[in-house]
Amino acid sequence: MNREQMKVILDKIKAYEKIIIFRHKRPDGDAVGSTKGLCEILKLTYPEKQIYIINNDYSDFTGFLGGEDEARPDEFYADALGIVIDTATIDRVSNPKCALCKELVKIDHHIDRTPYGDVSWVEEEKSSACEMIADFYAAFSDELKINSAAATYIYAGMVTDSGRFRFRSVTGDTLRAAAMLLDQGIDTDTLFANLYMKEFHTLKFQAHVYKKMKISPAGVVYLYIDRAMQKKFKLTSEQASASISYLESIKDSLIWLVCIENGDGTARVRLRSRFVTINELAERYNGGGHACACGATVHNKKEFKALVNDADALLQDYKANHEGWL
Numbered sequence: 001m002n003r004e005q006m007k008v009i010l011d012k013i014k015a016y017e018k019i020i021i022f023r024h025k026r027p028d029g030d031a032v033g034s035t036k037g038l039c040e041i042l043k044l045t046y047p048e049k050q051i052y053i054i055n056n057d058y059s060d061f062t063g064f065l066g067g068e069d070e071a072r073p074d075e076f077y078a079d080a081l082g083i084v085i086d087t088a089t090i091d092r093v094s095n096p097k098c099a100l101c102k103e104l105v106k107i108d109h110h111i112d113r114t115p116y117g118d119v120s121w122v123e124e125e126k127s128s129a130c131e132m133i134a135d136f137y138a139a140f141s142d143e144l145k146i147n148s149a150a151a152t153y154i155y156a157g158m159v160t161d162s163g164r165f166r167f168r169s170v171t172g173d174t175l176r177a178a179a180m181l182l183d184q185g186i187d188t189d190t191l192f193a194n195l196y197m198k199e200f201h202t203l204k205f206q207a208h209v210y211k212k213m214k215i216s217p218a219g220v221v222y223l224y225i226d227r228a229m230q231k232k233f234k235l236t237s238e239q240a241s242a243s244i245s246y247l248e249s250i251k252d253s254l255i256w257l258v259c260i261e262n263g264d265g266t267a268r269v270r271l272r273s274r275f276v277t278i279n280e281l282a283e284r285y286n287g288g289g290h291a292c293a294c295g296a297t298v299h300n301k302k303e304f305k306a307l308v309n310d311a312d313a314l315l316q317d318y319k320a321n322h323e324g325w326l
Contacts, residue, residue: 033157130157
């Protein structure tokens, strides 16, 4: 926990009357939970300030965790402090008008390849950006205020980004932060119902995934979800992306990939691994992220196949030079 950087950010927040909070495109639970959680904390603590969340795209998470503020003209940003959360690179910010803010703060837990912002607080080892927001509140709990709504937003992001506290990034500090949030009175029954209950067509899609998935010689499991498949199963972007979790428990497969075709002809790839470091592989394909969880972008099926082949070579090398990988 870097209290010195957090104190700089808190002082910036105190100095501004207008604060605008941003997150990354195609937001997941961590992006929504961290921005909503910080926003709620700041509104409770500083009711006299103008505090907004303004972005250009939305997801299922913005649906059940609550909406965001409407778009504003360029001049609205000029006197504001911008806070970007859970976004490794400036080009991934959902609302590019963040660059118009008087000052910009970055709060993130991804590998810091391309730093940005006037103030940057990055902790790559943290399980989620939400854990960092929980730390921020805890460090200044004598000044900041929290309620069950803020705790719910932050806890939701911690749960989803840590794989329900199963990933290697989870520490005792993570669980202590989660316990602090639970003490605020989170309705976990409702939260988990929203997070994990599936519609009938989604389960039909899951069955289809197991028919269509493929495996490389070394054990990379992969799937290509084209637009026709998305239409057939009425998939939202989040539901298509969530299919990566269907592939995570296949024995001898330490790397698994899902490629989701976009409407513009490109496709985004979700990469996950167990034990094997894959972020450098993702970086070769217009992406990046964490050591064992990251994303990339390809422009056609041929490029995705090349990524699969590179992943296969990486996994083959890992298995040849390591023991104890199950």
